[in-house]
Structure formats: C-alpha cells, structure tokens
Amino acid sequence: MVRTTRQWQLSALGPGNLAQGTAEVVSPVGSEVLVRTEAVSLNYRDKLVVETGMGLALRFPFVPASDMAGVVEAVGPQASRFKVGDRVISTFSPMWIDGKPLGNARTPPYRALGGASPGVLSEMVTFPEDWFSHAPETLDAAEASTLPCAGLTAWFALIEQGKLQAGERVLIKGTGGVAMFGLAIAKAYGAEVFVTSSSAAKLTRAKALGADHLLMREGWVETVLEITGDDGIDHVLDLAGGEGFAQSLAAVAVGGRISVIGVLEGFDLSGPAGLLLLKSPVVQGIGVGHRRALEDFVRAIDAKGLKPVIDRRYGFDAVPDAFAHLDRGPFGKVVITF
Amino acid sequence: MVRTTRQWQLSALGPGNLAQGTAEVVSPVGSEVLVRTEAVSLNYRDKLVVETGMGLALRFPFVPASDMAGVVEAVGPQASRFKVGDRVISTFSPMWIDGKPLGNARTPPYRALGGASPGVLSEMVTFPEDWFSHAPETLDAAEASTLPCAGLTAWFALIEQGKLQAGERVLIKGTGGVAMFGLAIAKAYGAEVFVTSSSAAKLTRAKALGADHLLMREGWVETVLEITGDDGIDHVLDLAGGEGFAQSLAAVAVGGRISVIGVLEGFDLSGPAGLLLLKSPVVQGIGVGHRRALEDFVRAIDAKGLKPVIDRRYGFDAVPDAFAHLDRGPFGKVVITF
Amino acid sequence: MVRTTRQWQLSALGPGNLAQGTAEVVSPVGSEVLVRTEAVSLNYRDKLVVETGMGLALRFPFVPASDMAGVVEAVGPQASRFKVGDRVISTFSPMWIDGKPLGNARTPPYRALGGASPGVLSEMVTFPEDWFSHAPETLDAAEASTLPCAGLTAWFALIEQGKLQAGERVLIKGTGGVAMFGLAIAKAYGAEVFVTSSSAAKLTRAKALGADHLLMREGWVETVLEITGDDGIDHVLDLAGGEGFAQSLAAVAVGGRISVIGVLEGFDLSGPAGLLLLKSPVVQGIGVGHRRALEDFVRAIDAKGLKPVIDRRYGFDAVPDAFAHLDRGPFGKVVITF
Amino acid sequence: MVRTTRQWQLSALGPGNLAQGTAEVVSPVGSEVLVRTEAVSLNYRDKLVVETGMGLALRFPFVPASDMAGVVEAVGPQASRFKVGDRVISTFSPMWIDGKPLGNARTPPYRALGGASPGVLSEMVTFPEDWFSHAPETLDAAEASTLPCAGLTAWFALIEQGKLQAGERVLIKGTGGVAMFGLAIAKAYGAEVFVTSSSAAKLTRAKALGADHLLMREGWVETVLEITGDDGIDHVLDLAGGEGFAQSLAAVAVGGRISVIGVLEGFDLSGPAGLLLLKSPVVQGIGVGHRRALEDFVRAIDAKGLKPVIDRRYGFDAVPDAFAHLDRGPFGKVVITF
The missing domain is CATH 3.40.50.720 (NAD(P)-binding Rossmann-like Domain)
Structure with missing residues (x-):
C-alpha cells in the first residue's frame, strides 16, 4: 500500500497557485533518510520563489521552503550519519560541506532546497543524509527550524568568516x-x-x-x-x-x-x-554557509543557550498567513509547526 | 656653515606654484637618518596634492612626492637599522610597521609622505629611520624608487592580502x-x-x-x-x-x-x-601597505629578479614635464633621477 | 632637589641579593611618561631571572618584574597616547606593537621588561609611552597588573591565534x-x-x-x-x-x-x-603577545566583566614572601600592591 | 562474458605474499567510473602496508598502492565530473573534499586508497568519481601518478597551509x-x-x-x-x-x-x-591533503611547467623490484608503468 504525505504545492508561479496536496512517501534508498517534518521556517526568498521563480527551472507541483526540523523515521542501507529517531535540521545549500563554495562565475552556487533542489513544506521528506545536520539539544523543533538559512547566515558572517x-x-x-x-x-x-x-x-x-x-x-x-x-x-x-x-x-x-x-x-x-x-x-x-559551519553553530547554540527570536508560529493550515506575514517585516522569524 | 639642499617646493596650491628652491640640510638627531636622494617616482596622487591639497593641512613651502630611493649620508646617535652608505627607499605610510592600519573611522589613515608628512622631492632629506627600508640589491635607484607606493600596492593586494x-x-x-x-x-x-x-x-x-x-x-x-x-x-x-x-x-x-x-x-x-x-x-x-610587507616585497624582487616598468625617466629640472606625463596615462611609472 | 623612588633592587644574582633601595625619579623626555606604580604581579619567570639571570646581561642594581598597573604622573613633550591621570598597564614585550614578533632565529625576541629591559618593581617608573596600554575600566590596579604577561598569554593563544x-x-x-x-x-x-x-x-x-x-x-x-x-x-x-x-x-x-x-x-x-x-x-x-592584542584584550575584559584570579595580594614590604609563594604553585596570580 | 583485469594482490601480510592475479572488472554504477590504469607511483607507506598492515583491517586478496594515473573507460549513469576518455589521477584521502580533515581524535583520518580503501595496482579500477581529479595536461601518466600523495603533501605544506x-x-x-x-x-x-x-x-x-x-x-x-x-x-x-x-x-x-x-x-x-x-x-x-588543493596543484603544474622527479620507472612485472627500490632511498619517485 502506498503511504502518502500532506504538503504545500505550487502548481504554477504565483501565490494564488499554492495549495495543500499529497504526495507519495518515498522509501529511502542508498544513503537517503526519511524525515518527518516538525517545523518549517520561512524566508523572504521563499516568497520570491513562489511569486517569481527567481529564474530557477522549477518542476511543478513544486514544494517551497528550505528550512526544517524533524525526526528521522527511516534510513537507507548505506546511511551512516543518522539513525531512526535522530532530531535533524536541513541544510540550505545541500552539496556544500566545507571549504570553498560551489558553482562557477557564470552560474553562481544557488542550489538551495525549495528552489533548484526540492523543498521541505511537506510532512515527510526523503533526501540524501548529507542534506541534514543534527539539531541542537536545547531548542524545540520550531526554534531549530530557523537555523539553516537565517541563523547560519548570521553565524557565517560574524564567526566563520x-x-x-x-x-x-x-x-x-x-x-x-x-x-x-x-x-x-x-x-x-x-x-x-x-x-x-x-x-x-x-x-x-x-x-x-x-x-x-x-x-x-x-x-x-x-x-x-x-x-x-x-x-x-x-x-x-x-x-x-x-x-x-x-x-x-x-x-x-x-x-x-x-x-x-x-x-x-x-x-x-x-x-x-x-x-x-x-x-x-x-x-x-554572505550566501548562507556550509554544513561544517552549521554543525559548529549547533554546538555553540547548546553551549551558550542561544535562543532564536520567533515572531509568530503558524499551524500547517495557515501557511498563506505565514507568507503574508513576511511582507509585514517580521521581528525575527516566522515558523510553521506541523 | 649652513649646508643647503635643492628641492621642488610648492608655495601655494596649484601647479603654477611649484618651483625649485633651497632648504637647510637638517642634521639627524635621535634615530633620524640623513639620506641623499637619487631618484623619486611620481604617483597621480602627487599631482592631486599639488593641484588641490586633497583636504590636507599642507605647510608651505611644501615639498611633494612620497617615493624615493637614496643613500644614507649620516645617522643619528640612536639609529640602529641603517649605517652610512646603505641604499634605502622610503615608506609611503611612515608609521605603519605591521598588522592593522592606523587611524580611525572618522579620520582614516592617510599620513603619507608628501602629504600629511613631508615630501621627498629634495636632494637631501632627514627623516626618522623608521620611515625607510633597505633597497633591493638588484634594482638601480630609479627602479627602486617605484616600490613604496605603486609596487607595494600591487604586492599588498596580490600577496600580503x-x-x-x-x-x-x-x-x-x-x-x-x-x-x-x-x-x-x-x-x-x-x-x-x-x-x-x-x-x-x-x-x-x-x-x-x-x-x-x-x-x-x-x-x-x-x-x-x-x-x-x-x-x-x-x-x-x-x-x-x-x-x-x-x-x-x-x-x-x-x-x-x-x-x-x-x-x-x-x-x-x-x-x-x-x-x-x-x-x-x-x-x-588597498591603501598601499605596511613596512613589513615592503621588506617582504624587496626580498622577493631580489629573489625573482622582478623589474619595475618605467615609462620614462626625467632629470631633476624636468619635474614639471614629469607631472604633465601623469596626465597622459603612463605605461608603468614616471621617475625623476637626481 | 632630586626626587627619589623606593624600589626592589637586585645587587647580584641570587634571591639573597634582593633588597629595597632607592633611585632617582627620571623626568620624562621625548615621548616618555612617568608612571606611579599601584600594583605589580609576579611571574615565575621573575623568580628565574632573580635566581639565574636566564642568560640575560642584567645591569645591577637590577629591578625585577614586568607586569604593573599605575597612574600617569607626567608626560614628555612628544607623548600623545596618554595624559596625566590615565590609568595604564605595562606591556611585556615593549617593542612588539602588532604583526610578526621581533628578533631573529639566533637571538629570539625576549626583550621583556624586568629582563633585557628595565623592571617595574619600583614606586615610580619612567618609560617610553609605547611601553604602556590603557588599563581596563572595570578592574582595580591589582587585577589590571596581571594582564601584561599571564593574561595576554592566554588571550593570545585562545583568541588572537x-x-x-x-x-x-x-x-x-x-x-x-x-x-x-x-x-x-x-x-x-x-x-x-x-x-x-x-x-x-x-x-x-x-x-x-x-x-x-x-x-x-x-x-x-x-x-x-x-x-x-x-x-x-x-x-x-x-x-x-x-x-x-x-x-x-x-x-x-x-x-x-x-x-x-x-x-x-x-x-x-x-x-x-x-x-x-x-x-x-x-x-x-606562545611567547606572550603584542600590544594590539593587549588592547583588544582590555576591551574584552570591560565588555565581558572578566575578573583575573588573584591567589593573594602582598604589600610592598612583603616582596620576598610573594616570590616564595611562586614556588608553592599559586592558584592564579600573586600580586604586590603599593 | 566476464571481463577480467590483471593486478598485484597480497594474499596475506608479508612481501612474500605479493603476486600477480586477476579480478573481475566491475561495471560502474551510480556515480562510479571505470578507469584504465596507466601508471602507479609507490610510497614508502605502501611497503609498510604490505609488510605490517599498519594496523588496518585489510581484506585479502588486497591490492596495494594509492597513487595512479589513468584514462576513464566508462562512467556510471549519475557520474557528472568525468566523461569517457578523460585523463585522471586518484586522490589519496578519498572522502576529504575540502576544509577540515575527517575522522576523530581516537581514530584519526587514514582512509587512504591502498589501505582502508581499495588500492590501485590493477590494470582496471572502478571507484566513485569523487575519488579522482583531472590529470595535468603537461605531464605524462608516470609523472601524473606521483601527485596524489607525495606531490600534494609538499603542496599542502608549502602552499595550502x-x-x-x-x-x-x-x-x-x-x-x-x-x-x-x-x-x-x-x-x-x-x-x-x-x-x-x-x-x-x-x-x-x-x-x-x-x-x-x-x-x-x-x-x-x-x-x-x-x-x-x-x-x-x-x-x-x-x-x-x-x-x-x-x-x-x-x-x-x-x-x-x-x-x-x-x-x-x-x-x-x-x-x-x-x-x-x-x-x-x-x-x-601534514597528512597529505584534500581534493580541492589537489585541483589547485594540478592547475599550478600546468601553469608553471613543474616536472616531478622520477628516479626510475619499472614495468608492471617488475613491481617487486620497485618495492625493493623504496628501501634504498630513491631520489624522487619510483613509478610502475602499465
């Protein structure tokens, strides 16, 4: 029997085309992991992608958003970094592990989740394990979901660089x-x-x-x-x-x-x-940052007890309200909890 | 008996006010050194200083130019870095020895020779020994005179930074x-x-x-x-x-x-x-660079046999022609030989 | 009339030769400053210098110790970094301002105060202003006196490097x-x-x-x-x-x-x-560190409210007891207050 | 029909157990590539692995050596970095792409080819494409085979670090x-x-x-x-x-x-x-270095015309002689050509 997951899907460019839908849950193969999403935080970029596509070759139905926290539900046979039950967060630039950024001078690196790569506004996602990091122990899922883009950007600018x-x-x-x-x-x-x-x-x-x-x-x-x-x-x-x-x-x-x-x-x-x-x-x-820095940042969060600032948490059904909030200039982050 | 030196002096702002004059040769005290100038290279900035003052509080008669090569003629009793006969070049930012640049956010560091500090278009100069570096062994005086500003700028950009x-x-x-x-x-x-x-x-x-x-x-x-x-x-x-x-x-x-x-x-x-x-x-x-990098650069010049590109050498009496050459976009450097 | 200052002097190598004496107070010339010492902290190195000379060419009577805090009492006519009344601390390596360490491969840099340079176990000292930094606002003199060697060493190792x-x-x-x-x-x-x-x-x-x-x-x-x-x-x-x-x-x-x-x-x-x-x-x-890093450290102390750990404070007359304490492995620092 | 490749195999620890054998050629799947070896260079470490195993859990028959140059013969369906006919060299530490080294404090990173990972003394090898870099254009295969360990070590020490x-x-x-x-x-x-x-x-x-x-x-x-x-x-x-x-x-x-x-x-x-x-x-x-630095090094070799020093080239059948040469302290590198 096919298992399905709820997700927000864009059928074509434009915020009016964003609606709830379902998709098949993909079993993890190779070093993939299946993760149950607990929270997604939105970035202004997500709004631009929905509205304009930002020049990316999106495949419809397209699932937006890059930043999530969740729990590993299943792992592929070659996965070695995570086990079932691990709390994880996504990485914004999924192939950038450490060192120099990827891409070239004509086509700069912008292969983020919820853009050139699939998005996370879905109750279940199946991605390569390299696209995840361990979540901090001292944050709940909503807080942890704010780290991959906004949090890492600030850390990369001030600390890593x-x-x-x-x-x-x-x-x-x-x-x-x-x-x-x-x-x-x-x-x-x-x-x-x-x-x-x-x-x-x-x-x-x-x-x-x-x-x-x-x-x-x-x-x-x-x-x-x-x-x-x-x-x-x-x-x-x-x-x-x-x-x-x-x-x-x-x-x-x-x-x-x-x-x-x-x-x-x-x-x-x-x-x-x-x-x-x-x-x-x-x-x-600063174009966000690499996974090694995200891991450093997670460690620092637990060590210092840093708390992300969340302006408001929305439920899964209130995603359009959350997108609308982005236009009003939130104080800190806007988060969807599942 | 007072010993005098020939020099080019600006009596007031404006290229028409630049003329040959004389000044007393100052005996070195403390850690000063007296240097006989052999060559001066010009920068476009020298022209701007003569024409506009660049906002600096110049004291007239003002001697322009920052970059020179020469020979030490006498040393003060506390000088320890040079001895009589040493071939030397000036430093552009005389107080910046190593590490972070000087100055502050409101008044950035611009205490160059031939500006906030005295200039070098003079047959004899008496400056603190800290304002000089050893000249490369493999360059003549005209070539060596091009290093303090133009040469160090390129080295600082490409190598030091x-x-x-x-x-x-x-x-x-x-x-x-x-x-x-x-x-x-x-x-x-x-x-x-x-x-x-x-x-x-x-x-x-x-x-x-x-x-x-x-x-x-x-x-x-x-x-x-x-x-x-x-x-x-x-x-x-x-x-x-x-x-x-x-x-x-x-x-x-x-x-x-x-x-x-x-x-x-x-x-x-x-x-x-x-x-x-x-x-x-x-x-x-890149605001030129510090003396330690200039010393590194001098060492590299001798090691690699680097040769500065000099578009034309002018005699001491042809200084106005040399300044005029700056406006025509020289290929490499313009130098005055003494 | 000649003004004198009390100080601890070593008449010859060996702890038995350390005694109180007096010296003339030197008026600051050039860019020197006259500082009234309020506290001196001891390092184990001070003990070794007193006992063995550590191979240095000491001039007797020799005044030991490198680390002090005090107040500027007078400034030379060319001093520009301090004014009368400023609270200051000494620097351990007096000529090392920023960037690469001084000295060479045969004779490494070890021109510290209380060794190759004069020491500070004296009620009044007259040194070039470059040998001092501003003291932190949030530390008393005894605390501030512990920064130049022990404090800066830890900061240089962990933060600067x-x-x-x-x-x-x-x-x-x-x-x-x-x-x-x-x-x-x-x-x-x-x-x-x-x-x-x-x-x-x-x-x-x-x-x-x-x-x-x-x-x-x-x-x-x-x-x-x-x-x-x-x-x-x-x-x-x-x-x-x-x-x-x-x-x-x-x-x-x-x-x-x-x-x-x-x-x-x-x-x-x-x-x-x-x-x-x-x-x-x-x-x-780690050979202590340069003055620019000491200035960074002072700023950090005030920002974070860092407090040095002082095991015990001794009076000026109890210097021999303070030296003896060094042999017992103090927990933190040993300080002389004046 | 099964295609086979000749290779040198170790049946058990000890140089007496090294002999020619055959193995099945593995077709590349996923992002693997099949490479025809043209040259292998030996390192003293290869000798230690053959003699002692160096504490590694070798699987016999074991193929020694880490450094090779060859030509891509086939690519897996997801391979994107190479195409058939590309000239390639192996990487010594196959998972280390850029940034910080892998491994941890108890088990430091030593997953090199010809050790924890399979070796290259084989006419055909099938590895993940991430384990290879492009060869320099200006070197022949024997010269190119010396880069992955010895060459990169020197470059990493002098240039990257x-x-x-x-x-x-x-x-x-x-x-x-x-x-x-x-x-x-x-x-x-x-x-x-x-x-x-x-x-x-x-x-x-x-x-x-x-x-x-x-x-x-x-x-x-x-x-x-x-x-x-x-x-x-x-x-x-x-x-x-x-x-x-x-x-x-x-x-x-x-x-x-x-x-x-x-x-x-x-x-x-x-x-x-x-x-x-x-x-x-x-x-x-210096534990060799990462692939990004190897790519930088390859670029530098072509730009500067650097030539590796090869003491002697041996044929495929003379592998035991080549190993024996390692004991005599070669001047530069020892290479096997296929």
Whole structure:
C-alpha cells in the first residue's frame, strides 16, 4: 500500500497557485533518510520563489521552503550519519560541506532546497543524509527550524568568516530574522551591539534582547562615531544594501568588516571608493554557509543557550498567513509547526 | 656653515606654484637618518596634492612626492637599522610597521609622505629611520624608487592580502604603475594574467611583458568567462572603480577576491548586490601597505629578479614635464633621477 | 632637589641579593611618561631571572618584574597616547606593537621588561609611552597588573591565534596564572572547558570558576575521549610541556590546536609524530603577545566583566614572601600592591 | 562474458605474499567510473602496508598502492565530473573534499586508497568519481601518478597551509619524493631553497634541480644561520622527524613554520620547548591533503611547467623490484608503468 504525505504545492508561479496536496512517501534508498517534518521556517526568498521563480527551472507541483526540523523515521542501507529517531535540521545549500563554495562565475552556487533542489513544506521528506545536520539539544523543533538559512547566515558572517572577538563592536541593520540572530550571537560573544531600525517599537524589543545602542535610521553614522570615540564599527551586518552601503563605509572601523546580506534581487551596492581604500575593510557577500559551519553553530547554540527570536508560529493550515506575514517585516522569524 | 639642499617646493596650491628652491640640510638627531636622494617616482596622487591639497593641512613651502630611493649620508646617535652608505627607499605610510592600519573611522589613515608628512622631492632629506627600508640589491635607484607606493600596492593586494597561488587567474585593469607591477608579480607567481585596456598599443606592450590574455574594454567579461570555462577570475585588480566594479563582480570566481585600488576622489563604487552574495568574493580596498610587507616585497624582487616598468625617466629640472606625463596615462611609472 | 623612588633592587644574582633601595625619579623626555606604580604581579619567570639571570646581561642594581598597573604622573613633550591621570598597564614585550614578533632565529625576541629591559618593581617608573596600554575600566590596579604577561598569554593563544569559537572544547593543564585566565576567557566565549590538576582542592576551586570537567592527572586522555564522543579537544593549553605533550597529541581533535606555554628552561617537548601527522593540529609556542592584542584584550575584559584570579595580594614590604609563594604553585596570580 | 583485469594482490601480510592475479572488472554504477590504469607511483607507506598492515583491517586478496594515473573507460549513469576518455589521477584521502580533515581524535583520518580503501595496482579500477581529479595536461601518466600523495603533501605544506611567498627561505630535509616536490614548488615560487642530505651525490643532483644551498647533515644549523644573517628559515619541511626536530627549531625563523612529514610509525618528535615559545613558529603535521588543493596543484603544474622527479620507472612485472627500490632511498619517485 502506498503511504502518502500532506504538503504545500505550487502548481504554477504565483501565490494564488499554492495549495495543500499529497504526495507519495518515498522509501529511502542508498544513503537517503526519511524525515518527518516538525517545523518549517520561512524566508523572504521563499516568497520570491513562489511569486517569481527567481529564474530557477522549477518542476511543478513544486514544494517551497528550505528550512526544517524533524525526526528521522527511516534510513537507507548505506546511511551512516543518522539513525531512526535522530532530531535533524536541513541544510540550505545541500552539496556544500566545507571549504570553498560551489558553482562557477557564470552560474553562481544557488542550489538551495525549495528552489533548484526540492523543498521541505511537506510532512515527510526523503533526501540524501548529507542534506541534514543534527539539531541542537536545547531548542524545540520550531526554534531549530530557523537555523539553516537565517541563523547560519548570521553565524557565517560574524564567526566563520568574521572571527568575532569579545569586546568588538557590531552594527546590525534592521530587526528581521538574520538581524536578530546576529544580535544574539554578537551578545553571546561579548560584543557591543548597535541596532538600526525605522521603528521605535522594534528598537525597544531589540533592547530587551540585549542591544547596547539603538539607532533610528536618520543620522546614525554620526551617532556611532560619537559613541565609539571615532573608532567606528568592527563588523557591520549590512542587511539593507543599496544606498545604505555608503553609510556602512562611513561607520566601519579601519581594517573592519562589512558583511553584505540580503535578498538577491532588485538593488545595487553603491558607495564612495575613497573610504574603501583608506579604511581597507573586508567587504564580503554572505550566501548562507556550509554544513561544517552549521554543525559548529549547533554546538555553540547548546553551549551558550542561544535562543532564536520567533515572531509568530503558524499551524500547517495557515501557511498563506505565514507568507503574508513576511511582507509585514517580521521581528525575527516566522515558523510553521506541523 | 649652513649646508643647503635643492628641492621642488610648492608655495601655494596649484601647479603654477611649484618651483625649485633651497632648504637647510637638517642634521639627524635621535634615530633620524640623513639620506641623499637619487631618484623619486611620481604617483597621480602627487599631482592631486599639488593641484588641490586633497583636504590636507599642507605647510608651505611644501615639498611633494612620497617615493624615493637614496643613500644614507649620516645617522643619528640612536639609529640602529641603517649605517652610512646603505641604499634605502622610503615608506609611503611612515608609521605603519605591521598588522592593522592606523587611524580611525572618522579620520582614516592617510599620513603619507608628501602629504600629511613631508615630501621627498629634495636632494637631501632627514627623516626618522623608521620611515625607510633597505633597497633591493638588484634594482638601480630609479627602479627602486617605484616600490613604496605603486609596487607595494600591487604586492599588498596580490600577496600580503591575496595569498596568490601559482595557477590562479588574475585580471588587471589598465596599464599604469600599479597595474604593471601587478602583471610582473602575478607572472612571477605563475598566474594566468588577463589585462584590459582601451589602447591596443598598450595591450601589445603588456603582452611583451607576459600578459596571457589581452582584453579591449568592451565586452571583456564574456570573453573572460569563455576563456576560463566559466570559472572566472580568482583575483581582480580593480584599478578603475566606478561602473567597472559591476564588471569585476561579473567576472570574479566564486570565492575570489577583488582588490579595489585607485585615487581617492571622484568616484563611487557600484554593482549588483546579488552577485556579491552568490559568489561571496572578498572585496577589499588597498591603501598601499605596511613596512613589513615592503621588506617582504624587496626580498622577493631580489629573489625573482622582478623589474619595475618605467615609462620614462626625467632629470631633476624636468619635474614639471614629469607631472604633465601623469596626465597622459603612463605605461608603468614616471621617475625623476637626481 | 632630586626626587627619589623606593624600589626592589637586585645587587647580584641570587634571591639573597634582593633588597629595597632607592633611585632617582627620571623626568620624562621625548615621548616618555612617568608612571606611579599601584600594583605589580609576579611571574615565575621573575623568580628565574632573580635566581639565574636566564642568560640575560642584567645591569645591577637590577629591578625585577614586568607586569604593573599605575597612574600617569607626567608626560614628555612628544607623548600623545596618554595624559596625566590615565590609568595604564605595562606591556611585556615593549617593542612588539602588532604583526610578526621581533628578533631573529639566533637571538629570539625576549626583550621583556624586568629582563633585557628595565623592571617595574619600583614606586615610580619612567618609560617610553609605547611601553604602556590603557588599563581596563572595570578592574582595580591589582587585577589590571596581571594582564601584561599571564593574561595576554592566554588571550593570545585562545583568541588572537586560536580564533576560539563558542561551543568548542578547551583543555587547560593546571591552575596557575595563565591557566585561570584561559579558563575565564574560554568560559566567556562559551567553550566547554576541561581542567587538569594533581590537586583535588584546586580542581574544586576551578569548578567554582566555571570549569565543566575536572581531570586528575592520571588517565585523563581516555576520560576526555569518552566525554567528547571521541571528538577530542579543539584547543589544548599545554602549560606543562615535557612528556605531557604526548598526551596533548592524544587528546587533541583532528585539525585542532595545541598552544605550548611555559617557562623557557629545563624541558623538552616530546611526542609521537604519527598523531601529529594524522590529526594535523597546529602546534604553536606562545611567547606572550603584542600590544594590539593587549588592547583588544582590555576591551574584552570591560565588555565581558572578566575578573583575573588573584591567589593573594602582598604589600610592598612583603616582596620576598610573594616570590616564595611562586614556588608553592599559586592558584592564579600573586600580586604586590603599593 | 566476464571481463577480467590483471593486478598485484597480497594474499596475506608479508612481501612474500605479493603476486600477480586477476579480478573481475566491475561495471560502474551510480556515480562510479571505470578507469584504465596507466601508471602507479609507490610510497614508502605502501611497503609498510604490505609488510605490517599498519594496523588496518585489510581484506585479502588486497591490492596495494594509492597513487595512479589513468584514462576513464566508462562512467556510471549519475557520474557528472568525468566523461569517457578523460585523463585522471586518484586522490589519496578519498572522502576529504575540502576544509577540515575527517575522522576523530581516537581514530584519526587514514582512509587512504591502498589501505582502508581499495588500492590501485590493477590494470582496471572502478571507484566513485569523487575519488579522482583531472590529470595535468603537461605531464605524462608516470609523472601524473606521483601527485596524489607525495606531490600534494609538499603542496599542502608549502602552499595550502604555508602560503609561501616569493623571497622566503625554505629548508628541505632529504631528497625523497616529497622533498623533491618541495624543491620544485619552492623554486617555482621564487624561494631560496636549502637542501640537507647525507649523500654528496644526492646534493649534487638537488643542485642541478635548483637548490640554492646544499647542507651535509652535520652542523647545518650553524651554516643556515650564517647564510641567512641569523634570520633563519621561514619554512622547514621536516621529513626526518625524531631528533632532527630540535634542529628544525634551532633553524626556523621567528614566526616561521615547520611542516612535519613522514611515515607514521616508529619515531617521536623531540625538541626544546624554549625555542618553540620564543620563536612561536607554527608546527603542523601534514597528512597529505584534500581534493580541492589537489585541483589547485594540478592547475599550478600546468601553469608553471613543474616536472616531478622520477628516479626510475619499472614495468608492471617488475613491481617487486620497485618495492625493493623504496628501501634504498630513491631520489624522487619510483613509478610502475602499465
């Protein structure tokens, strides 16, 4: 008898074409594992894929979303990394294990789940075991589901690439999912954290989470220079892009770092070359990160008791509401629980 | 009796105010050394300082230029790094010995000779010994004078920061002083080198110096992708800035590096953030470099027999002609010999 | 009228030749500063210098010790980094500002205060301003005096060189001054910390300071492998040297790091090369560190509220008792307050 | 009809049990490829495996050796990296693609071909495509077969880990396979190379290959210090281990690097800790390297025209003679051609 699973399927591009459906549960072969999904967290990218396809060759019915937490239900005969009952999370870039990113200059690496690879908004998924990591012991499934994209992006920028040290200064633009992970990681490391937002209410919430300095969007560069005695910011998480990059260059410390993070469409980076030359910061785009760093991050979460910030949890039937929430600028993450 | 030295002095901003004059030779005290100048190489920045002051608080009469080679004539009682007769070259950023750059976020480090610090277009100079390095044994004074700014910039970008490996691909924009040092260093390391120029004649000269691929300015990104089998460029020396940065992002390899180099005024950096995120290259402005790297570079020059490219040598009396040459886009460096 | 200062002076090698004396207070010239000492912390090296001279060409009367905290009383006309009233600490290696260590292969860098350079066990000292850093705001003078050697050594090993990440495992051998700084830093970073000792009492004290796992000296390698699920230790602070190095190689994780720290005399490092090849850890001797890292460390102390562990504070007249304490294996640091 | 391949098989431990035999050719499934072997190069480790098993759980009949070059004859349906006719070389550590080494602290990573994984002394082999890299275009099969272990070890030590710069000083102990690769790589990078040997004849051959300084085994440390003006060696390739490590510590520059390379059995590393602390070199065991670095190395070979040093080529039937050659200390590599 064929076993089936419920899932959200896109029959064609456009949010109106997203609906619940069923699919056959695939038995794991080789080194595949069958995982029962407990939670999926959404990224703004998921919304863009549903709406525009982002230039990817999607196969319909298409299952969206990349980030999930679940429990291993069955393992293929050659699987060696997991056993039945293990709590796991997905990886965003399924083939990138460690070291240099994949892809080439013409076709950069963007083989994420819920895009070039299958998605996870499904009660059961069968994937190669290499596409999963162990979940942290100290997080529930909803919290754990936020790590693969938003969490790892902040960790990869600040720690794997940025080698953040205690006592350094971090500036975070905004209060979305990556931003609030950045805040949590930076505070856990003993950084002095500056958060910018256009919303006083969101700044107040960021303060409750440990932000040291709150900056309204106007004129914040001068404020940063004054607070830091002109030393500036060691690490900018530039989540806005566009014109804001010029402000990042004005605020960054000599020899500092600007991590550029964001959705992939619709904006240019622009700023004065003179400041780039004189201060010689490293500017680096962050395209999420590799599985080894995700494993490091999971270990750090358990060691430090880091907690993801979840703005709201939705039930499986409320997926359209969850997508709509993404447009309203969530404070932290939006999660579907199964 | 007071000993005097000839020098070029600026009495006020503006090229019309540059004239030969004399100054007293200062006896070295403490750890200063007195150096007899044999050659000075000019940078486009020297021209900007003469014309505009570049926002610096110059004291008139002002002596321009930062890069020189000479011979130690006398040493102060506490000098320990040099002795009389040593062949030396100046350092561009006199206080930056090793490690992180100096200065702060509001006032970035720009204390170069011939600017915030005194200049070298003088037959005799008396400076702290820390402002000098030993000259390479295998270069004459004119060649050695080209190292402190243009040479070190290329070395710092490709080697000190870029850790260039044999077999990597390097793209160099243009054929000026830094560019032709980049070509020489990259070829000495066994890189495959691409050079862009709008001048076919200059490309022909670059080919004679070892350039593997010559690219006219139009449509070169597609050519690069074809030649490299879509792998792209591991290291871009972006000497043009401005719109060209978008092309650098299109041509750079996944996980590659773009070193932004250039004059400090008059242009913005601009390019699509999507490519920056997906390829995750390191983008770094290069503000010349520290003395320890200059010492490494000098050692490499002697080991590999690297030769700077000098477009033309002028006599001491022809300084105005040499400055005028800067406007015509020299192929390599312009040098004054004393 | 000549102003004098009390100090401890060594008239000849040997602890019996250490006595209180006086010296003239030197007015600061150039970029020197005159500092009133408030506290001095002792290192085992200070004892060795007093007893054996450690091969250094000491000039008698010789003032021992390298680590102090104090207040600036006067500044020379060219001093720019400090003003009267600033709270400062000394640097251990006075000429090493940033980047590569000084010295050469035959004569390694060991120009520390209280050795090749003058010592600090004096109520007033006059040194170049480059030999000082600002003290942390959150430590008293006795606490601050422990940073220049023991504190910076632990920071340099774990953070500047080791790039410690939250969630990594750190093993610390012993409970002396460097060890207890290593514990504090590692816990502040969210590491899982293992401490070894032959004293159950000291292990109990280490546990109170946050150590996660306590290891008696016998058979600890197997215990570590069991606790870590065979993953081993990411960062070993090898403070014992000698045969213990073989145990460090057995316990270290694949691709981990072993920092070798200790006094400079009397032992060889020895261990099986096979483990070094197969696990490929970085093994690095730590010779304290540079001033830029000390400044980073000071900033981290204030940000994280780190507190040095002081075993006992002695008065100025009790210096011989403090030296004797070093032989008994202090738990943390021994400090003289003025 | 079953197709068979000739191969050298070990029926039980001991060189007397090595004999020619046949095996069935396995058709590639999944992402496997079938490769026709053209050359195999031997390492001393292969001899140890045949004689002692090196503690590995070998399955008999066992096929020895790890390093081969050949041509792809067939590809499995999911293979994507190679096509029929591609010239390939094997990788030594088949699962290590990039980044951190595999394995754990108790069971370090040693899953090499011709050991924990199957060997290559066979006319046809069928392996996962991930176990191969493209061969360089500029080498014949015998030359290409020397890269996976000896060649990559030298490259990994000097370039991937060591970031060798032109003008630096490299000291190489001995004239075996890794050593002569080290010489070729170091000279290609513009290093000044010192070679030690107990054989004047071998030193003469090393000089012909570009060695700058030849050192007989006695008293070479003092010679090195004299030649280098006391600066010492930036990078030591320590291929001898044991007592020689103390000499490496004496010769290494401040802040330099010692790469420890060698067979895995039978010796301890031993040296004075004082020099390790004062000079603070990085000491790192090199366990060959990952596939991404092998790909970089292949690219560098083609770019620089590097040629492996082959002491002698043997035919397929002369495998026992080739093994015997390993005991006589070959100058460079010993290769079997098919």
